[in-house]
Amino acid sequence: TSDINRTYNEVKNRNITNDAITQVFFNKTFNFNRSYTLRYDLSKNIKFDFTANNDARVMEPQGRIDTREEKDSVRQNIVGLGQTTGYRHAANMNWNIPINKIPILDFITATYKYGSTYTWHRRPFAVDTMGNTVQNTNSNAWNGQFNMLNLYNKIPYFKKINQKTANAGKTNPIKPIVKPVLNPKDTTKKVAPKDTTKKKDNLLMEYIARLIMTVKTVSVSYNATNGTILPGFNPSSRIMGMDFGDAHLAPGLPFVFGNQSDIRYQAAQNGWLAPRNNIVNQYTKTHTENFTARATLEPLPDLKIELNANKTYSNNHTSYITYQPDNQSNNDNFGFNFEGTPNTTGAFSMSTITFGSAFKNDDKFSHSNSVFNDFRLTQRTKYAEILSNQNANSNGQLNPNPDGTVDFEGYSREQQDVLVYAFIAAYTNRGGEKTVAKDSKTSRPMLTSSLPMPNWTVKYDGFGKIKALKKTFKGISISHAYRSTMNMNAFTNNLLYGEANGGAVVKNPGNNKNYVARYNIPTVTISESFSPLIKVDLQFVKPGWSGNFEIKKDRTLSLSTGNQIVSEIKGNELVVGAGYVVKDLTIKKIKVKGKPLKSDLKLKVDLSVRKNSTIQRRILDGLNTPTAGQRIITLRTSAEYQVLQNMSIRFFFDRTMNKPLVSSTFPTSNTNAGISIRFTLGS
Template identity: 35%
Template sequence: GFTFGSQSDIRDLAARNGWLTLYQEFNQQYQEVEGKQLNIQASLGLLKGLKIDISANRNSAETFTENYRVNTNSDGSIFDDDPYQSLTGNTFGNFTISTVMIRTAFKKSDEFSSEAFDKFRENRLIIARRLAIERGNNPNTDSDGDGFPDGYGRTNQAVLLPAFLAAYTGGSPEKVKKGAFRDIPLPNWDIKYTGLMNLKWFKKRFKRFSVAHGYRANYTINQFQTNLEFRGGSEFDEADNYRNPLLFSNVNLTEQFSPLVRLDMEMRNSIKILAEWKKDRALSLSFDNNLLTEIQGNEYIIGLGYRVKDITFATKIAGRKKVIKSDLNLRADLSLRQNETLIRYLDLENTQVTAGQDIYGIKFTTDYALSKNLTALLFYDHTFSKYSISTAFPQTTIRGGFTLRYNFGN
């Protein structure tokens, strides 16, 4: 059965068949490891020149460990009333699933205000009342003076997690799933459109012209584990919240527009133009101190290129005159990368910028084929960083040089 994927419990079978030692001091743990991985890929061609790649994924890993022993009488025989005993069972693992956060991607969020974070704060009371009603409690009981029902205060993990997901995915707190795990992965995508080249105006002026867009978002639980103090859920912890069966150290939401938009074109006169905007953010909610860490990034790139055809010059190598004729490729890239790290306190109006920088860059490269296998390259790379906090100093990095590259292939 195990060979064909059976997940049936074999502990009792092993004990009843005498496969387990009767030695009472034996302390090696019983362990089950289970992993599930779902990856979905699809390609759509709805229009000529339009290519859409869809992807979705769900991955989980779970390990269960416990001490499992056979109880015996004083004479060494197996105890009839309760022969098998499970001790200190513990489950731990991780989880990730693709999701969509695009509904809050462009909402205002800086050190002064954040629409999504304010919504997160408001969602907590709605979620707490839903949990109280589901439990059969009176949602109007006020345990902390702020309207939160008994057992589901503002710091309860069961309240914070769905409130966080609803706020940053743009969902409704009245309908969001209350559990931590999600069953159905949401699609991410890559889109590329080259159909403009079918138009006469573009065909006359460009060798190629494409528009691209990509989106990735994931919801991740880095680690979850059994709450060993959980005894059915009726007991309270030190903060007067109901204990939860699982504990989470933190949960994360990540989002990348890679790119948000990208224009790549080459004109008939050999001028190449690239314009690209990338956008990303990462959110990490810690349940240890109820802090939200938010990292935002934007990157802008403008690239220019030009090919000078048939540059010819003569050389003398080993006394022999040789004429070299090849194209000279010139490329320059201007870039700006902006990122900032914010710490947000749930119950304090005290958002702090803890890290961040603006990175300005200019890159220039040129290459020339000296032969079929030998290429000469000249490069220059200038980067300047300006930091968001006063304790970090600006940095400038300059690289430049000349490279000869030989290809041993055909």
């Protein structure tokens, strides 16, 4: 498809005071935009699609087009499709991997998708020697789903149990059982006792089989995206964003379809880069990856567990390209310097487990915590030694400090890498020599190569089926959820970092005590929440009544490597609620279509008590200082009545009382009360 858009504006100002001639101003554009789409199935399972957009401008002579030559010039430019100002395309290949065609693997569904984009931006018309900008991306996405039920059904006994479970939910008509009439005086017939041993054995085997079939579904996805931005690119865009000059495809088919090989040296060799002494161009490489895994477990009837793990990592590397033909060190690059001020920034997030340190209480008087003490006194020394042993440039342990602690050359207990490893080890119980050795073999920041740990949600609905509880409760649901995430929200490469023999060799010029870390990691944060730790929802046999009970717990730990402080924010909350539904409440004074208003009145009350506290823990001297905290009591009540099918009215009264735990703030209370009316539009 094509889109032609021409605008023309001519302005002439006339002088009414004298006969001075004024100049005519013209403002005109002639855009010729085109788009292309191609879809082709390479096979039944491999599908390809390609979309492209080309923005062009039809160049016109200056002023009014009123001569034959000028009109011919415009006509020729239209036939030539104009001068391209921007080009972009996207290509995708989707592959449904036929692994499920193998009979033993038919429970697996797998897909792969490769996507690429390419963009060419023209330089400004006013600075025609500046160079264009080319940009590309590629993405590789893998997805796998495992329906474990299909795998279990390959075993006849398991298939029989699964069919029994599926049929359990179906309702069959109950046929009356006709018992024969017996003569009560006939006592000669004796009934033999039933043998229940076989039935118990069958139930035991069934429970064992269900435990074996605990895992129901599993899904895994991984997506990696890479990109390159190269400014100062001379060649034009002709076909698919490429130029055919000098017998070279510029920038070449691999680049326009997402290849991430470094193109700078090839571009300099082929004369594709604009050689300007006073222009500095920023070359950019980007990388992002996402990993997600989920699993559904049902070890027992009415017990459902969902596991999920995720990890995200991104970095952005930039360097400046300058043209310095007089610098002999640039001769190999045809006069260009490619590594001006290299800079790498990024972020990292990963699900983890900090359950083991979540219930360590603080001392009532000193506010100290055993986990923090382990981090400060034990883990720092441990990882200083591990890092020293891993680095061939370190001479090992130094003389003991006056307080009896020990440091290692280049790795004191205040060194950044020591702090980060020790912090993660103390609060997550992960790490060790293998982790440090693995991280030392990659140029990525520490811990980013680690696998994520699963978080979970648990729900059990089986208590409502216990005979002793059926007399009181119609339904009982118990749930629990856990989530913990480790974040490095921002890291940057350290320009002072130097390496020799596979390890750091340059020491901090400020104190000449610690090796300079490869990356500056100012903050490491762990966010943990039990939301809820436990929650009980009750439905009473007595009509209309319901209740709920909930305990929540959360904390946020933040390590600041700059000021040597661990900030800990904790929260504990208790929620108790009750509800009652007045069935078919009739309001005789209000009539709808001649009939008294009749609907359910829903009453709800919730009381929550929450305690928050913030403690600053100083690493150097172990001082623990409360800096904030409050006890919050909240009462929420409401009554909702359905007036019409699409209209309800709600009365509410909420009161929140905030009592601070530190003397720097004062108590507050807030009350909200009112009426809300809700209209629902649509069917």
